[in-house]
Amino acid sequence: MARALVTLLSDFGTADGYVAEMKGMLLTEASEATVVDVSHDVAAQDVDGARLALARYWKRFPEGAIHVVVVDPGVGTERRAIAVESQRRFLVGPDNGVLSPALLAPGARIVSLPIPHSASATFHGRDVFIPAAVHLAQGHGFDALGPPVDDPIVRRTPEPRRAADGAIEGQVVTVDRFGNLITNLIGVRGGMAVVGKRVAPVRRTYGDVKPGELVALVGSSGLLEIAVRDGHAAATLGVRRGDAVTLRGGAGA
Numbered sequence: 001m002a003r004a005l006v007t008l009l010s011d012f013g014t015a016d017g018y019v020a021e022m023k024g025m026l027l028t029e030a031s032e033a034t035v036v037d038v039s040h041d042v043a044a045q046d047v048d049g050a051r052l053a054l055a056r057y058w059k060r061f062p063e064g065a066i067h068v069v070v071v072d073p074g075v076g077t078e079r080r081a082i083a084v085e086s087q088r089r090f091l092v093g094p095d096n097g098v099l100s101p102a103l104l105a106p107g108a109r110i111v112s113l114p115i116p117h118s119a120s121a122t123f124h125g126r127d128v129f130i131p132a133a134v135h136l137a138q139g140h141g142f143d144a145l146g147p148p149v150d151d152p153i154v155r156r157t158p159e160p161r162r163a164a165d166g167a168i169e170g171q172v173v174t175v176d177r178f179g180n181l182i183t184n185l186i187g188v189r190g191g192m193a194v195v196g197k198r199v200a201p202v203r204r205t206y207g208d209v210k211p212g213e214l215v216a217l218v219g220s221s222g223l224l225e226i227a228v229r230d231g232h233a234a235a236t237l238g239v240r241r242g243d244a245v246t247l248r249g250g251a252g253a
Helices: 018-029 047-057 124-137 233-237
Strands: 005-010 034-039 066-070 081-086 089-094 109-112 168-175 181-186 192-195 198-201 214-218 223-228 244-248
Touching: 005 018, 005 047, 005 124, 018 034, 018 124, 034 047, 047 066, 047 168, 066 124, 081 124, 089 124, 168 223, 181 192, 181 233, 181 244, 192 223, 223 233, 223 244
Parallel strands: 005 034, 005 066, 066 089, 198 214
Antiparallel strands: 081 089, 081 109, 168 181, 168 244, 181 223, 192 198, 192 244, 214 223
């Protein structure tokens, strides 16, 4: 049996021992597993932030990888715990839309995980999701985890829309650690991005403008992002997730 690879994404931080508890449980039962800490710095209870982070990496790992995602503001409530088999990879986490990138892939299968009476009402990461990851890491069957689910909660990034004047209207979907505004505008070339009353020319690289100037470019995810060279665009513009961005004069506009 190939050595299992398990990734962890959470909003726990690393100061309180929660991540260590999960890793201890995992490695006690699956000592040969390779564990990858993707991040534990997702903003507290930020399901959409975790969803967007997951979208970047889950298919970059080898087939058979097990992705555990614990950003779970509904822990202990009636929300389901689920596991997903998608694109020959496995994902485990709460049924709150955080696993949507895998749920939306063709052929995804979902099962509901049992929640033991002994499980803490505040820590399903340790008591529900890690045991499911152990089950998979030990080579046991996916279907044995629980009954099938056909109505998982799915979150989608809003679609841009075309305005009457031909401009494309979108929004900021997340802000990265550099303060760059990541939008839902895809694959644009040329033109200008308008945020509030500020205009950012669309260029190829951050270095195509002077330090301190606004610039828009297509980032590594294929989405248009707005940055301040050597600065923090979100703070400079006072912009946050959900704020409007308009593309004028770009390809197809």
